[in-house]
Amino acid sequence: MAHVTLTLARRWAQLALPLRIALIYLAARAVTTALMIGAAAQSTSLSRFGADPGLIDFVLGWDAQWYWLVAEDGYPSELPRTESGDVAENAWAFMPVFAYAAKFVGMLLGSWGAGAFVLSFVAGYFACLALHRLLRDRIGRSAATWSVVFFAFGPLAAMFQVGYAETLFLLPLFLALDLVIRHRYAWLYAVIPLMAFTRPGVLAFALFLGLHGVLRWSRRRQAALPVRDVVHIVALGALATACGFAWQAIAGAVTGDPGAYLATELAWRRNWIAGGVEGFVPFEGWIQAAQFWFVQWGLPAAAGLVAVFVLVVGVGCVLLFAPGVRRLGPDLRLWSASYVLYLLAVFFPQSSTFRLLLPLSPLWGAVAVPRSRVWRGGVLIACVAAQWVWILHMYALGNMFWQVP
Template sequence: MAHLALSAARRWAGLPHAARIAIIYIVARTITTLFLIAAASASTSLSRFGAEPGLASFVLGWDAQWYWTVAEYGYPTELPLTDSGEVAENAWAFMPVFAYVAKIVGMPFGAWGPGAFLISIVAGYFSCLALHRLLRERIGRGAATWAVVFFSAGPLAAMFQVGYAESLFLLLLFLALDAVARRRYAWLYLLVPVMAFTRPGVLAFALYLGLHGILRWWRRRDDPLPSSHVLHIVAAGALATVCGFAWQVIAAVATGDPGAYLATELSWRRNWLAGGVEGFVPFEGWIQASQFWFAQWGMPQAWGPVAVVLIVGGVVATLLCSRSVRALGADLRLWSASYLLYLLAVFFPQSSTFRLLLPISPLWGAVAVPRSRLWRIGVLAACLLGQWTWIHAVYALGNTFWQVP
C-alpha cells in the first residue's frame, strides 16, 4: 500500500500544474453538483424554486434572472417606480459584460442559460490557474495548490456553476493583480475596462493602484521605479477611476436621471430598512445594518456600530500582523485592504456579504501556508460544510430576501 501511495504521489507530482488544477477543479465541481442535486431534492413548494427543481433552475435563479433580463431586453430608459414613487429594483444594478457574453456563447444552444453556465464554469477553472500563478512565487507551489483547493471547494463554490458574473470577474481580477505584481502594467488598459463593466468593484482597484504606486515610491531605492512605471500606474489608476464612475454616467444619460444608478442600488437596501433610504452616504450602510441586525437579534442597537469598529480593527490587525497573511506580500494585502474599504464605504451587509467577499480570495493563500496536513484537511472539511450550508440555505430553502446568494 505504501508503495502504491508513493507511486501515485510521484505521478501526481509529475503532472503539469494545469492538469493538477484541472483534476482538483473537476472533483470540486462534482461535489458541488452533488450538493445542488441534494438541495433540489430538499426543495419544497415553500422555496422560490418549487418542489424538486432541475439544476437549470438553480443556474437561472436569483440574480441570474437579472443578467438574463439584460441580455434579452437591455436596460430601461425609464426607471420603474414603486407604488410610493421611489425607484424600484431594475437592471441598471447589473453590468453588461457577463450578460451579453453569455448570450453570445448560448446562441448555439438557443438559450441564455447554457451560455451563462459555460462562462461561469470555464472562467472558474482559469481563475484557479490565475490564482495559482499569483500565489506560487509567494508561498510555494504546494501551498498555492492548497489555496486553489480551498478556493474551488469553498463555501461560495456554487458561484462557479450558476449564472452570476463572479467567476468572470475573479478571472479578470487575478490576471490584473498578477500583471501589477509582474510590472506588466500595459495589460491593465485591457483588463480594467472589462472588469469595470463585469461587476462593481473597479474603484477598489483604483485605490489599490494608488497605494501600490505609493509603496513602490517608498521602496524605490530597493525596487527601482522607472518613469515608465510611474506613467503606467498613474494612467491605469486614472482609467480605473473613470471606468468606476462610467456606469453611473451611462445610466444617467440613458434614463435622463442623474441619480439613476445610485437610486437603483438603494432600491435593494430599502427592503431591509423600515422607512426607506433618503440617499447614499458613504459608510452609512454598515452603521444602518449593524443597528438593524442587532435589533433583529434582540440586542441593543447601540452595540452595532461598536461591533463594526471592532471588526474593522480586527481585520486591520490581521492584515498588518498575521505572519501567514504577511507571507502573501504587500501587494495582495493592499488589494485586500482596498477592497474591504470599498465594501465598507458602499455596501449594506446582509445575506450577499459572503459572495461579495470573493474578490479577496487571494487570502486563501494565507490559510494554506501552515504545513500541517491535519490543518489543511480540517480547513477543506470546513469549506465543504460551509458550501453545503450555503447551498441548502439559498437554494433548497431560499424563499425571501433574507436568503439571497
C-alpha cells in the same frame, strides 16, 4: 500502502499544472453538483424554487434572472417606479459583460442559461489557474495548489456553476493583480475596463493602484522605479477611477437621471430599512445594517456599532500582523485592505455580502501556508460543510428576506 501513496504522489507531481488544476476543479464541481442535487431534494413548495427543482432552476435563480433580462431586453430608458414614487429595482444594477457574453455563448448552445453555466464554469477554471500563478512565487507551489483547492471547494463554490458574474470578474481580477505585482502594467489597459463592466469593484482596484504606487515610491532606493512605471501607475489609476464611475454616467445619460444608478442600488437597500433611504452616504450602509441586524436578533442597536468597530479593527490586525497574510506580500495585502474599505464604503451587509467577499480569495494563500495535513484536510472539510449550508439555505430553503445569494 506507503509505496502506493508515494507512487501516486510522484505521478501527480509529473502531471502538467493545467491538468492538475483541471482535475481539482472537476472534482470540486462534482461535489458542488452533488450538493445541489441533495439540496433540490430538500426543496419544498415553500421554497422560492418550489418542490423538486432541477439544476437548471438553480443556474437561473436569483440574480441570474436579472442578467438574463439584460441580455433579452437591455436596460430601461425610463426608470421604473414604486407606488410611493421611489425608483424600483431594475436592470441598471447589473453590468453588461456577463449578460451579453452568456447570450453569445448561449446562441451556440441553444439557450442563455446554458451559455451562463458554461461561461461561469470555464471562467472559474481559468480563475483557478490565475490564482495559482498569483500565489506560487510568494508561498510556493504546494501551498498555491492548496489555495486553489480551498478556492474551488470553498463555501461560495456554487458561484462557479450558476448564472452569476462572479467567476468572470475574478479571472481578470487575479490576472490584474498578478500584472501589478510583476510590474507588467501595459496589459492592464485592456483588463481594467473588462473588470469595470463585469461587476462593481474596480474603484477598489483604483485605490489599490494608488497604494501600490505609494509603496513603490517609498522603496525606490531599494528597487528602481522607472519613469515609465510612474506614468503607467498614474494613468491606470485614472483609467480605473474613470471606469468605476462610467456606468453611473451611462445610466444617467440613457435615463436622463444623473442619479439613476445610485437610486437603483438603493432600491434594494430600501427593502431593509424602515422608512427607506433618501440617498447614498458612504459607510452609512454598515451602520444601518448593524443596527438592523442586532435589533432582529433581540440585541441593543448600539451593540451593532461596537461589533462593526471590532470587525474593522480585527480585519486590520489580520492584514497587518498575521504571519500567513504577511507571506502573501505587501501588494496582496494592500488589495485586500482596498477591497474591504470599498465594501465598507458602498455596501449594505446582508446574506449576499458573503458572495461579495470572493475578490478576497487570494487570502486563501494565508490559510494554505501551514503544511500540516491535518490542518489542510480540516479546512477542506470545513469548506465543503459551509458550501452545503450555503446551498441549502440560499437555494433549497430560500424564501426569507435574509436568504439571498
